[in-house]
Amino acid sequence: xxxxxxxxxxxxxxxxxxxxxxxxxxxxxxxxxxxxxxxxxxxxxxxxxxxxxxxxxxxxxxxxxxxxxxxxxxxxxxxxxxxxxxxxxxxxxxxxxxxxxxxxxxxxxxxxxxxxxxxxxxxxxxxxxxxxxxxxxxxxxxxxxxxxxxxxxxxxxxxxxxxxxxxxxxxxxxxxxxxxxxxxxxxxxxxxxxxxxxxxxxxxxxxxxxxxxxxxxxxxxxx
Numbered sequence: 001x002x003x004x005x006x007x008x009x010x011x012x013x014x015x016x017x018x019x020x021x022x023x024x025x026x027x028x029x030x031x032x033x034x035x036x037x038x039x040x041x042x043x044x045x046x047x048x049x050x051x052x053x054x055x056x057x058x059x060x061x062x063x064x065x066x067x068x069x070x071x072x073x074x075x076x077x078x079x080x081x082x083x084x085x086x087x088x089x090x091x092x093x094x095x096x097x098x099x100x101x102x103x104x105x106x107x108x109x110x111x112x113x114x115x116x117x118x119x120x121x122x123x124x125x126x127x128x129x130x131x132x133x134x135x136x137x138x139x140x141x142x143x144x145x146x147x148x149x150x151x152x153x154x155x156x157x158x159x160x161x162x163x164x165x166x167x168x169x170x171x172x173x174x175x176x177x178x179x180x181x182x183x184x185x186x187x188x189x190x191x192x193x194x195x196x197x198x199x200x201x202x203x204x205x206x207x208x209x210x211x212x213x214x215x216x217x218x219x220x221x222x223x
Contacts, residue, residue: 051092053085056103056223060113063102064120077124085121089213098216103223118218129210136203143195150189157185 057063065076077085089098100121108114161178168174 049093049096050099051089051096052099052101053088054101054103055081055084057081058105058108060102060104060108060111060117063117075120075124076127077121082124085213089209089216098212100216100218102218102220104220106222109220109222114220117220121218122214122216125210125213125216129207129214132203132207132210136200136207139195139200139203143192143200146192146195147189150192153188154185157181157188161185 055063063078063081065078076082085100092098102117102121104114158181161181164174164178164181168177
């Protein structure tokens with residue numbers, strides 16, 4: 001019992017010392033309160049699992065590709081702006097809720113371009129998700145077409161390989177021809193197997209990533 005009380009007293013002394021060090025480390029009480037506020041804000045963001053991407057531009061039109069002739073809300077983002085958003089979004093945890101904040105000068109907030117920024121950004125990444133889904137569909141279609149050729153080729157190679165063994169016996173030449181035919185049959189299926197085992201997965205992840213960006217909360221605020 002005495003040892004337990006002694007450990008509690010030591011822990012209490014350590015806690016007091018650490019608190020005193022935090023107070024001495026803050027030049028003023030206001031700064032200490034601001035520090036605590038920042039810590040609470042960090043904790044709140046972690047609890048919400050949000051990831052905020054901030055873009056600061058001097059003109060709303062700079063966010064978009066000036067060479068794109070489509071209406072403003074359907075226009076592609078400027079390549080540099082899109083690359084910036086994508087790179088920062090890739091840093092976010094997979095389960096994080098994305099938020100895009102565009103900071104504009106006060107005089108720009110009243111323009112028609114600023115009013116359509118939210119819709120335009122969401123449309124841009126929604127269009128990227130549609131393009132990626134189309135790319136995935138084309139890739140899977142290519143894999144199915146190649147399987148139509150590859151599977152019969154493999155089956156024919158197996159049959160011919162067995163026929164060679166039956167006719168020529170198990171001598172060296174017969175084994176070489178038989179194995180070559182089997183290798184040829186599997187090589188004919190190399191590309192479709194690569195598509196269905198590996199290639200489609202990366203495109204599916206990219207589609208999910210763009211869908212997350214298209215569903216992000218977009219806000220326009222004064223810089």
